[in-house]
Amino acid sequence: MGRSNITQVSDFILMGLTDSEELQLVLFMLFLLIYLITVLGNAGMMLIISLHLQLHTPMYFFLSHLSFLDLSYSTVITPKTLENLLMSTKHISSLNCFIQMYFFAFLGTTECCLLSSMAYDHYVAICNPLHYPVVMSKICCCRLVFGSYLVGSLDSFVNALCMSRLHFCDSNVIYHFFCDEPAILALSCTDTHDIEIIIFFFAGLTLIVSLITIFVSYVSILSTILKITSTSGKQKAFSTCASHLLGVTIFYSTTIFTYLKPTKSYSLGKDQIASVFYTIVIPMLNPLIYSLRNKEVKNAIIRVMQKIKGSKQLK
Incomplete structure (x- = not known):
């Protein structure tokens, strides 16, 4: 494409999830909740x-740290999404x-590494x-967490460096509700083959x-659990891993579906549904998964509630 047709856009328009004002209001209330x-x-x-x-x-x-990442992960995307659901101009x-794309990549990559550290x-x-x-x-735990953040920062830096080379020609309309890499790559008139690779x-x-770390x-x-003779020992071991396995399955299935495929196969409807799930829903599910299935966390919550109740009664 001729160089004269290439421009450096100052802003983008996020088309969002739907054009229906009624549905936008419903989604706003749902996403806000x-x-x-x-x-x-x-935070709790x-x-x-x-x-x-x-x-x-x-x-x-x-x-x-997983809770911190989920809270940050959601905050990078959700407030702007809520704003756009109420605004006529998006x-x-x-x-x-x-910036949104950078922190999204940083937090997502860091969470991948942290989940493997937990495994x-x-x-x-x-x-x-x-x-x-x-x-x-x-010291080992601190190194694993620091390493997770370091890998996340390096990956997001490489992504930002690649995305900064893009040019945009006839359109600045992003067919998504946030600045996601596949949507930006699909919008660019630059040859994105090398960047995609x-x-x-x-x-x-x-x-x-x-x-691989999680699988191994x-x-x-599993091999160790099968060797345990007592039923209570097996149940305790399975209980220790069940929450993490559920969280890993939900996170990785949507991530792989969205990102490990060529940009040409980008599907607006399917990718948006998957994106809603891992950007907005999963950060809400993780604390519920880990707290509701964990006796120690539930007991700690009960003690906090009892202390709050006791302080109110004293007043």
Whole structure:
């Protein structure tokens, strides 16, 4: 395409999920409710873990960072989505669009790495319980979390560098409710083949390494559980892993469906539904999954509620 037709756009228009004003109002109320639950659930989880000494263990250390990532993950996307559902003009500046895209990639990649670290923690706890305090020391846990954030920052930096090379010609309309990489790539008039390969390589590498870590960890865990003779021991081991496995399955299935495919196969309807799920719904589900299936967290919540109730009665 001729260089004269290439422009540097100052803003984009996010088409959102629907043109129907009635449906937009319904979605606004639904997403607002989900976001409030997300904020309360994840912030509450971090607060409970920090206040209760019995929860100062590696598993809950990782879980507190997962709650922080989910809260940040949702906050990067949901407030702007809520704003656009109420506004007739759905503009976003190019700077804010790429900032949103950067933090979305950073938080998503970091969560992938953190989930694999949590799987390794479960592996050590079940397969090497006697060495657990030594292997999963505070220094080791901090290194795993720091490494997760480091990989996330490197991946998002590479993505941002690649996306900054894009040019846009006849349209600045993004057929999505947020600045997602496939939608931006589909909009650009630049030859995106090389950029797609680079992004696909780094995203694929992160997903494959983290999935292999999770798979190997749980194969070893399953092998160890099958050797346990007592029924109560097996139930306790399965209970330890069930919440994490459910969270991993939900997160990775939608992520792989959306990102590990060529931009040409980008489908507006299907990708938007998957995007709603992993950007808005999953951050709400994680604290519910980990708290409702965890006796220690439930007991901590009950104690907090009892303290609040007791303080009100004293007044």
